[in-house]
Structures are given as C-alpha cells and as structure tokens.
Amino acid sequence: MTVLTLSRALNEGLRKAMENDPKVLIMGEDVGKLGGVFRVTDGLQKDFGEDRVMDTPLAESGIVGTAIGLALRGYRPVCEIQFDGFIFPAFDQIVSQLAKMPYRSGGVVKLPIVIRVPFGGGIGAVEHHSESPEVFFVHTSGLRVISCGDPADGYAMIQQAISSDDPVLFFEPKRRYWDKTEVDLAGGVAAALPMDRARTLASGTDVTVLCYGPMVRTCMEAAAAAESEGRSIEVIDLRSLSPLDTETIFASVRKTGRCVVVHEAPVTAGLGAEIAARVTQECFYHLEAPVLRVGGYSTPYPPARIEEHYLPDLDRVLDAVDRAFAY
C-alpha cells in the first residue's frame, strides 16, 4: 500500500493504462509539459511522447470531436476538460455524437473514450470553475457517468473507465485532489469493485445518506458527528451516476427507512430528484419519511466569498437527517 493524493492516484492509474495498452492516448489543454492544471497528467508526456499525450488547441468541441475520430481508428482517447464549466462548448460532440454514434451504427461502432472532468466547488475560484454539470450527461443515453470519492477509487476507476468499450464521463472532485488515502498500486484492477457499483462506506441503521465525488468526505464526517449524538448513518458512495446501482440503494433504504441524497449540483432536476422518485416507487412501504435532498440552490454557482453558504456541508447534511427524523 502506498499513501497517495487523489491527483497522484489518478496519475498512476493513467500511467498503468498507458503501459498496458499502446492505444490509450491522453489529450487536452495543458496536459503535456505542464502536466495539467491539477497535475493529474504530470510526467506522462515525458514518458510516453507527444503522440500519446497531446497538448491540443484550445477548443473543447475539437478535443472531443477529434477523440471520436481517433476512436474510430482504434485508439482509446482519454480527454481532459480543464474545468467543469468549459464542457459546454463540447456539448454537441458529447451528447449528439459520442453518446449516439454507437447506437446510430447499430452497434458496429464502439467509442471507448473517457472524458475526465474536474468538477465541483470549494476552491475559491472565479466563475465557471466550480460547477457540477454531471446530470446533463446522466440524462443522455449512451454515456456512462462515474465519479470517484477517494484516491483508491480514483486509481482503480480511471483504469476501469479506460478499459470500458462505452464512452465514460469521469467526474473528479477537484477540491479533493490533495486528499490522501492508501492505494494498492500492486493489486490489479480486476479485483476492484466494478465501476457501476455503489460502495457502502459506513454501515448504519437509522438513515441512508447517498453521495458521490466531493460530498463523500463531507458525508463521512457527518456520519461520525451523528454517531456521537446517537444516530446511526449509513453512507453510500454512489460512484456510478449512470447507471445507478439501484440494488444497493434500495436494499439500504429498506433497512433504514430514511434516505437523504447529497450533491453539490442544484437539487432541481438533479440526481437526487431521480433517486427520490425511484426510491419512493420501489421502497414506498419501507419509508418513514420522504426522501430529502441536500444540494446547490436554484442559482448560478455564486461568487467564491459566499460559496460556503451554497455548498452542502456537515451541518446541512445533519440538518436534513434531523428533518428526516421529524416525520
């Protein structure tokens, strides 16, 4: 076991994938010499060359569109979108081309492309650098959408995403890039939990808290705080946002009878809305309270000096837990 930051764990995962398969390419803005603005691709161009780690022109649609062409030629491109809010210039290529071309072809065409997106707030950034656009892609058939919550998952899941024959949107919690955990670099990813499964991080009996990405740490801290107050929270890291691991979700809610969904994205038509509908339908007679959501407000992401009031934190999670018990 090695203690690594999330940024470093992703770097090691990318390196492993590139060593294992010469068709794996990395492309994006500043991913080469600079190693990415978050250093996730640090040193890879030096070791694998400019043909495999490409500093692209500054245009997101071009990055994804040419990645599709490279995939048609048999390559497995890993694209970096530098910040969440810059994914929209590539929206057509992702939603109308990447997601739909395999379907268009009747299954003849495969597009094994990974799009890495540092996402979420909490870093004191300017506009467009703190957003959570994942649900646009959850809404789009043909894409897999996943998010890692810690370095160990980051290391395994990036490799799983690259080896998947489906296009994968890979959301990385940018404010957790410097969090550290132990990572098993020697163990293969074959033994790791599949990327479309949720992981129960803390077992509990009173309420199920569902989260992903940057909210995983927040919810774990909330669970620890609640424990001292005598409340037993079950924390589940969803990991896969599309498809959802409903089996794990439903089993937990049937056990606890309460469900709180936590994400940074606005709650309106967010992933929590989808989960609430499905949990209500499938676990109706087990529910002691309505499914509650904790997330961003129906405003644009606010300026950095007040973002702490926008972002769900430990207290807002516990407040929702309290409300779930008030029914």
Next chain:
Amino acid sequence: MAVKAAGRASSRNHDNPIPKPELIQLLTPEGELTPHPDYPLELSVDEIKSLYRDLVLVRRIDFEAIALQRKGELGIWASLLGQEAAQVGSGRALEPRDMAFPTYREHGVAWCRGLDPVKLLELFRGVNFGGWDPREHNFHLYTIVIGAQTLHATGYAMGIQRDGAVGGEDGEAVIAYFGDGATSQGDVNESFIWASVNNAPIVFFCQNNQWAISAPLEKQTRVPLYQRAQGFGFPGLRVDGNDVLACLAVTRKALQAAREGQGPTMIEAYTYRMGAHTTTDDPTRYRLSAELESWKLKDPIERVRQYLIRPGLAKEDFFAAVNAEADEIGARIRQACETMPDPEPLSMFDHVYAEPNALVAAEREQAAAYISSFMTEDGAR
C-alpha cells in the same frame, strides 16, 4: 437595429477588395476539354464512360428516392441533384484504403464507395440511422448535425499519422465532406485548426451549392470559401463542381499530397443545389428561377455526354445501355424500399451501450411486458 447596414457593408468592400476567384475547369459546359498545367489528367475513353455511367446512375437513384418520398415510402430525402460531378469526381479519386466522412447528402460518394443505395433508403425511411459498417466501405455513417463530422475526420487522420500510415507508398488519407453553410460552424473551423497544426492527412471537400436551405452564400461569407484555407495555414482552391474531370483531378492531387505527408488541402467545389434542400423544402419561396435556369446550362452530366458524343467516342448503344442499367437499379431499389420491413419495437433498446447496462435492460423488460399485454392469444398485436 439595422442602422445603416447597407452603408457599412459597402464601405467594407471598398476598403478591402476581394480578389476574383480562379475556377479550375477541365471540361467546359459545352463538353470541350481545357487541360490545366497543374492538374494533368490521363483518362482513357472507357474511364470517362465509366464516370458518365456513375453520374447517370447516381442521378437516377436520387430521382427514384424523391419519387419514393412522394409516395410516402420515405420520410424525407435530401436530393443531390446538380452535385453529381462533385461527388463522383471526388469519390472516384479515393483509394479503397482512404476514409470518407460524409454529410447526409453524399449519395454519389456512397455509390463510389460501393455502398448499396438501399442502405441509404433505410435511413431516410426511418428504419435505422445508418445500417452499414463504416469499415466495410471506408465510408463513415451519415452525420446530420452540420459540420460535426469534420472533427471526426480530422481525428481519424491523426490516427493514420499515429499508425505510421502516412508518407509511405501505401499512405492513407481522409476526405471530409461538408457544405457552404457548414463553414460557419465552429466545428469546421476547429477541424481546420487541428488538421493544420497536426499536418493531418486530410482533404476538406466543401460542396458550395450556394444555398444552406434558404440562406444564400452571402449570409455565410464575405470571402470566397476556398480563400479561408490560407488563414488556417494550408492551401485552398476552387474547382468547377459541375466538372467531374476537374473534381477528380483536383481531389486526386490533394489526396496524394495528404498521403505523402504534405498535410491538408481545402477544395471548394463550386456547384449548385438544383433541387430543394430536402423533400420538405420549397425553394420557390426564397430563390429566383432565373438562377436555376442559368445553372441548368452547366449541367454536370450533359457536358460529359457532349464530350463523348460529338467525336463519336460513344455511340447510342452505350447511352442506351447506361439508361437500361439505371432502369434496372431504379426498379430494384423501389422494390426493396416498398418491401422493407419495420424493425421490431424492442430493437430500440439494442446497442445503446456496448457493455451490459442495468437501466436499459430493466426498461427493455418493462416495455416488452407492456407491449405483450396487448397481444391476442395467437400472438398478434
């Protein structure tokens, strides 16, 4: 507000005069050969006859498809009428190993790549979104979002470079098709940049048919389109898009340059959309019939016919045989279209993902149960 719009436009033209474009032509509308020193073309009479056959058959396929739409057998059809020479000339310039990325109007290129026209009818009938294997004919699926395929073509060309399949004797190249309207799209401009900075083996083949549905060329550009290439750092040229010989010669040279590692070329095939944008369009609302009439005099097929017929290079029996073949193809594709079965409803759940997906699998099961709940005991719906 449109304050002094006319004044602004005229002053800009005055300050910045645009050079008159040069049009590369090897065969005049009257059927006279006009050799060009930069584009020598050695073709036998049989080869020219073969091009004539392509042009006629492609026009017939188009004609039949329009008729099938009028009969209700196709949902829509995008006619290539008038653009046969641009498509056949460029399509015949391709080697089998080259890769073509079409729009949704490249029926003539599809023909040159050996794709059964019935496959195109499947798409426009609504049976599928493109039921062919792009690798089988090195002809990618039709792309409907304007200009999106130029980036796919460029990426594919970058893949050729990474495979080391450029520069040698068996070098490969890519051709990206798009129209005059597409040149306003960001994706097309981004593909020019990517191709240029990567020196990718690609030919950008723009069929300038003068109209993007109802928008005339002057709504898209203030300069001749081929001149844009220079600003991106690669050569651009304008060819008579109704001259199959010139389109063949110019595209051949550009593809060869790409295969040899000399990078991209933009070809503007100057032509005219003789028909409507699609069968749902009514061009009489936005363009004058005089324009159409003037382009009829530049017909791409008639000039080849004149070239062949006057010195007696081809006799009546040749033209009759081509027409008979066209009749045969027409009858075959009509019959194929009219007897084409609808896909099974549950096939909509196929191939959403390459790997198993729990959500799609669950919904497929629900839909199957719902649909079968309407079935009678003998299995009919």
